[in-house]
Amino acid sequence: MDATGALPQTKLSASNHDFSRSFPRARSVVSVARRSSVAFQQPDKLRSRELLVVSSSNSANKGMAASGGSYLSGPVLKRNPVGQAFFAAPVVGVDPYCEGFVDSHLHVTEEKVGVLLLNLGGPETLNDVQPFLYNLFADPDIIRLPRPFQFLQKPLAQLISVLRAPKSKEGYASIGGGSPLRKITDEQADGIKMALESKGLTANIYIGMRYWYPFTEEAILQIKKDKITKLVVLPLYPQFSISTTGSSLRVLQNIFSEDAYLSRLPIAIIQSWYQREGYIKSMADLIGGELQKFAKPEEVMIFFSAHGVPLTYVEDAGDPYKDQMEECIYLIMQELKARGSYNDHTLAYQSRVGPVQWLKPYTDEVLVELGQKGVKSLLAVPVSFVSEHIETLEEIDMEYKELALESGIENWGRVPALGCTSSFITDLADAVIEALPSAKSLSTTRSTSEEADHDFLSYAIKMIFGSVLAFVLLLSPKVITAFRNRLF
Ligand SMILES: C=CC1=C(C)c2cc3[nH]c(cc4nc(cc5[nH]c(cc1n2)c(C)c5CCC(=O)O)C(CCC(=O)O)=C4C)c(C)c3C=C
Numbered sequence: 001m002d003a004t005g006a007l008p009q010t011k012l013s014a015s016n017h018d019f020s021r022s023f024p025r026a027r028s029v030v031s032v033a034r035r036s037s038v039a040f041q042q043p044d045k046l047r048s049r050e051l052l053v054v055s056s057s058n059s060a061n062k063g064m065a066a067s068g069g070s071y072l073s074g075p076v077l078k079r080n081p082v083g084q085a086f087f088a089a090p091v092v093g094v095d096p097y098c099e100g101f102v103d104s105h106l107h108v109t110e111e112k113v114g115v116l117l118l119n120l121g122g123p124e125t126l127n128d129v130q131p132f133l134y135n136l137f138a139d140p141d142i143i144r145l146p147r148p149f150q151f152l153q154k155p156l157a158q159l160i161s162v163l164r165a166p167k168s169k170e171g172y173a174s175i176g177g178g179s180p181l182r183k184i185t186d187e188q189a190d191g192i193k194m195a196l197e198s199k200g201l202t203a204n205i206y207i208g209m210r211y212w213y214p215f216t217e218e219a220i221l222q223i224k225k226d227k228i229t230k231l232v233v234l235p236l237y238p239q240f241s242i243s244t245t246g247s248s249l250r251v252l253q254n255i256f257s258e259d260a261y262l263s264r265l266p267i268a269i270i271q272s273w274y275q276r277e278g279y280i281k282s283m284a285d286l287i288g289g290e291l292q293k294f295a296k297p298e299e300v301m302i303f304f305s306a307h308g309v310p311l312t313y314v315e316d317a318g319d320p321y322k323d324q325m326e327e328c329i330y331l332i333m334q335e336l337k338a339r340g341s342y343n344d345h346t347l348a349y350q351s352r353v354g355p356v357q358w359l360k361p362y363t364d365e366v367l368v369e370l371g372q373k374g375v376k377s378l379l380a381v382p383v384s385f386v387s388e389h390i391e392t393l394e395e396i397d398m399e400y401k402e403l404a405l406e407s408g409i410e411n412w413g414r415v416p417a418l419g420c421t422s423s424f425i426t427d428l429a430d431a432v433i434e435a436l437p438s439a440k441s442l443s444t445t446r447s448t449s450e451e452a453d454h455d456f457l458s459y460a461i462k463m464i465f466g467s468v469l470a471f472v473l474l475l476s477p478k479v480i481t482a483f484r485n486r487l488f
């Protein structure tokens with residue numbers, strides 16, 4: 001990192017490895033991925049690449065698709081604009097023969113599986129707060145400037161980070177002087193490693209944070225050093241947003257496309273996993289447990305509070321975040337109903353920053369309204385993130401709790417973040433195992449020049465076909481008559 005706190009611009013050198021063939025493919029495994037376009041760019045200027053991506057799913061979403069509604073009127077499953085594939089088939093077993101590859105010198109080498117966990121990162125000390133904020137605001141997926149103004153990104157990031165730092169520092173000071181994110185993510189990584197081992201898969205787990213240590217760039221350097229032969233990318237965000245998973249994938253895309261070894265490395269990306277049965281059930285377990293702490297559990301309003309995004313992300317750039325969030329909450333509520341809990345529930349968005357409109361309704365406004373409407377017992381459920389962090393520990397536990405109590409809510413509870421809940425960690429390990437057979441390298445997809453050739457060819461075909469069609473039409477009796485009658 002440089003003196004201003006900017007994150008390192010890591011350039012990864014080309015590798016000598018030529019992993020020209022990979023064999024044998026899984027035999028008893030049903031591939032879980034579909035070929036689909038992944039946007040690593042901002043979706044409004046997509047240069048999508050053919051890459052194998054996995055949307056981790058299972059019977060839960062199939063059931064929901066069948067129900068065919070939306071959160072209020074029942075959800076509808078959509079293929080989202082960032083090219084996400086839904087409804088993967090279940091894995092039926094792990095191929096005992098799928099354990100090696102042949103390098104260019106025809107030596108059989110052992111498969112080395114890596115799992116890259118992507119996360120946001122957080123300042124570990126109060127001195128880290130301003131440079132962390134700089135990294136966050138310098139991200140074009142966080143502050144999306146129109147193209148002619150993009151040169152202002154870094155000066156603007158510097159300005160906003162300096163202006164916001166005192167308020168953020170206060171928040172971090174109130175939760176012990178720094179973000180707990182690194183520690184929790186380390187523990188989750190250990191948990192996933194152990195869960196994978198218990199399922200017969202040895203894997204190296206890497207943590208790639210977007211805005212603080214250990215940066216994604218560092219994790220990728222380590223993946224290269226360790227000569228990983230297959231990589232599963234698992235963002236620790238249940239729902240996809242351009243501002244979170246999308247931003248991290250863009251970093252990966254930039255690094256991978258410039259590096260010979262990485263562009264040949266078979267990789268599977270789990271873009272979102274909010275609909276996995278294991279995750280939904282783990283959330284329902286936690287909610288059910290907290291409901292029982294109230295004197296009258298059936299009277300408690302379940303209040304889902306998700307981190308917001310600016311409205312333009314959803315409305316203009318096609319961020320699937322809101323749809324996925326609503327679907328996720330629908331599934332959790334279905335699970336609770338199946339367990340006999342019929343509580344009222346609502347969803348609101350928290351943590352807005354800056355003057356623009358964010359996803360509504362806003363958490364603070366809804367809390368006040370609910371208090372005024374006479375809701376007396378409320379259980380807050382953080383739903384967009386799986387670790388405790390500043391927005392659960394400070395914003396929800398302190399600010400929103402105080403606001404709720406002032407507004408007339410008498411009984412307040414909060415569901416803890418999933419953290420290392422064992423059913424949840426096991427489910428993430430399953431998601432990795434299911435994704436593994438679909439790993440595919442960037443270089444096996446069409447190259448840019450092939451794409452350009454293809455584009456030129458299709459352009460030429462269209463031109464020729466169009467000219468012939470125009471010629472035929474012009475010579476057609478009707479057109480000739482129309483010309484004669486001066487209708488054009
Ligand atoms: C799904 C989760 C998140 C989304 C979506 C998201 C979008 C988003 N965030 C900001 C601005 C800030 N986020 C900050 C902290 C922060 N954000 C998330 C998660 C999501 N952000 C987490 C988990 C954290 C906390 C990390 C930690 O240290 O514990 C901050 C810094 C804290 C603060 O000053 O409030 C900012 C700023 C934007 C602008 C945005 C979408 C465009």
Ligand SMILES: [Fe+2]
Nearest residue numbers: 120307308351
């Ligand atoms: Fe955020």
